[in-house]
Amino acid sequence: MTLLEIKNLSKIYHGKNGAKVQALSDVSLDITAGEVVGVVGESGCGKSTLGRSLLRLIEPSGGQLLFEGQDIVPLKKSALKPMRRDLQIIFQDPFGSLNPRHKVGKVIGEPLEVHGIGTKQQRQEKVRELLDLVGLPQNAIDRHPHEFSGGQRQRIAIARALALDPKLIVADEAVSALDVSIQSQIINLIAKLQKQLNISILFISHDLSVIRHVSDRIAIMYLGRIVEMGETEEVMQNPQHPYTQSLLSAIPRVGEKRARTVLAGEVPDPANPPSGCAFNTRCPKVMDVCKQTRPELKAQAQGAVACHLFPQ
């Protein structure tokens, strides 16, 4: 069952002197109930804008967000509030996302308070359950966030995101700031809770090995558009788009010799994107048509690809 249908979502940021940055262009993506969809790409590809737009923390400039069939883009604030119970987010930096003045009990229980759920005692009870769920000690309730390490703070952020029993969580680089030995603990926790509670997750990361580990399907983004999408293992083992191929070969892996083509150049300025396919300035397989016409994301034998090398 489709939980969220993202249809032709776009976001334009307006700068000074009429400058425009198209952070998202025509992004369409479905998320099924209980599914983990990974979104991967380099800085400026629009992955965080996408994640935040789903919760309308950023207002989309166009397109639809059909959550259980209802478009949440035109909803007024008051109508949006009940929807927010089902849509939660975990951010990258657990140092910046927790109020340092509040005790952990308050931090985790606040969403319940905001939505007027239960009595004070019931909320307290729920917070205790959540602490257990994310592997934090009960006495955390009366301590402040600064008393916890980065990994533990991310557990607090996860507990808060789970407080309202959401149906979809956006995890925006949720493990990227953590040390290797802590990262795996949090990946395990997210994976365990996702299965146990049957939550859908949009997992945003620049780290393909993390994305591969947790996601059922992945979408690769470049300069505001999805360039390839498919089942995780199919894409990882047989990447179709030249950008996906370059991205995969650029990751240094333990025990593997580096024998690869290093992609030249850098991601173009999103305020001044190239014509045609946005990747044409760096693509090793560029053709004339790539500079003129933008390829559409089209379903292929495997997944979907936006590239002129494939039937359009």
Add this chain to the structure above:
Amino acid sequence: MTQSPLLTIDDLWIDVGSNPVIEGVSLSIKPGEMLGLVGESGCGKSVTALSIMRLLAEPPMRIRQGAIHYDGQDILAMSNAELERLRGNQIAMIFQEPMTSLNPVFTIGDQIAEVVLLHKTSDKAEAARRAVELLERVGIPAPEKAAQKYPHEMSGGQRQRAMIAIALACDPKLLIADEPTTALDVTVQAQILELIEDLRREMGMAVLLITHDLGVVSQYCGRVAVMYGGRVVEEAPAEELFANPRHRYTEALLRTIPAANPPGVELPAIPGTVPPPGARPSGCAFHPRCSACLDICTEEMPELTGDDHHRLRCWNAA
């Protein structure tokens, strides 16, 4: 072939206030080799690097004991004038975030020329020409134009190239690169690492590459030293270390990374957290998190065992 080392660190201890951060680090780097120094936050890898350049904030940091020798000279005994000659000319350093290391109010060309003028006898025009040459060498397109740019007009990758150009200005024998690609996108990271590797090979420059990324170390470094809790816990040629990790920490770290596991399975996680300086446990600092902990591990710091090829500090090595 045994070559005498370019740099040796011998039993180095560094305190911050009354807390030890570096607890007896010994390392050596041979001419022209790339040594990887890996570890998680708070393990002491950056402090070790800064101490080589004598760039520690003293106080609160203080070198309690130990020795650092560069090409036979005792760095810890050097005067400020001697250190000036060492820095840049012999040893250069690049950091994670080039934006904070570059001066925002001068052009890139001027900042490179400044280093050339400071360390080499040349006039301004010659220094400016040299700046353009260096920008070209580090792969910046249209180097004459780039020399006129200010740091904010460049991308992160270009800024790191400019930092490398400054570091190369006086042909150093040793480049210390502290997380040089951590802030960069993965495709740009590959470009910068390839550049550093090219320079190492062409100029015979030794590189100390500090990183938390095991994949980077595995692909670029000849030798690797793994740090934990202010100590080097294991050191070996890269191939050997990754094929045959012997310290329980190295072993656990390699097993826990997602890429080493089939998709979807539970990762073999290391419990607990990295202890911060001042709260490190007795004995082996890793013992509260170790799955193979013995009684002795809780009491005594492991002795250095193994041979020159592969050495480690572990009471219960794999």
